[in-house]
Amino acid sequence: MSSSFPKTPLGMYNDLNRRYFDGELPSNVVFRWAEPHGEVEYIDTREDEAAVLKADGVWIMYLNAGLKCFPRQLYMTIAHEAIHIRYPDALHGGSVWKREVRRLQGLGLFLRCF
Numbered sequence: 001m002s003s004s005f006p007k008t009p010l011g012m013y014n015d016l017n018r019r020y021f022d023g024e025l026p027s028n029v030v031f032r033w034a035e036p037h038g039e040v041e042y043i044d045t046r047e048d049e050a051a052v053l054k055a056d057g058v059w060i061m062y063l064n065a066g067l068k069c070f071p072r073q074l075y076m077t078i079a080h081e082a083i084h085i086r087y088p089d090a091l092h093g094g095s096v097w098k099r100e101v102r103r104l105q106g107l108g109l110f111l112r113c114f
């Protein structure tokens, strides 16, 4: 990855969409930082990296603010959440999930397999 590595969650999401998802990910996604004691309680920032949910037709991706210091980890986290967006019914470790992780790995995106 070059100096053009995206710097924002939206930039990372768009980069992932272009590189790995053939532009098929939806564009109605907004990104929120989840602070340890902030207003957002959808994720446990001590344990979880991110969560995504759909509200009023818009995907909201909550990202652990601790990831701000680790852009590549953030990128991979957004990739993981992008699978949830693309396959909302897929369960971690299920057949659809595994197939998608393997597809992305085949393209050089080395997601953890959970």
Ligand SMILES: [Zn+2]
Pocket (backbone or CB within 6 Å): 080, 081, 084, 092
């Ligand atoms: Zn997940």
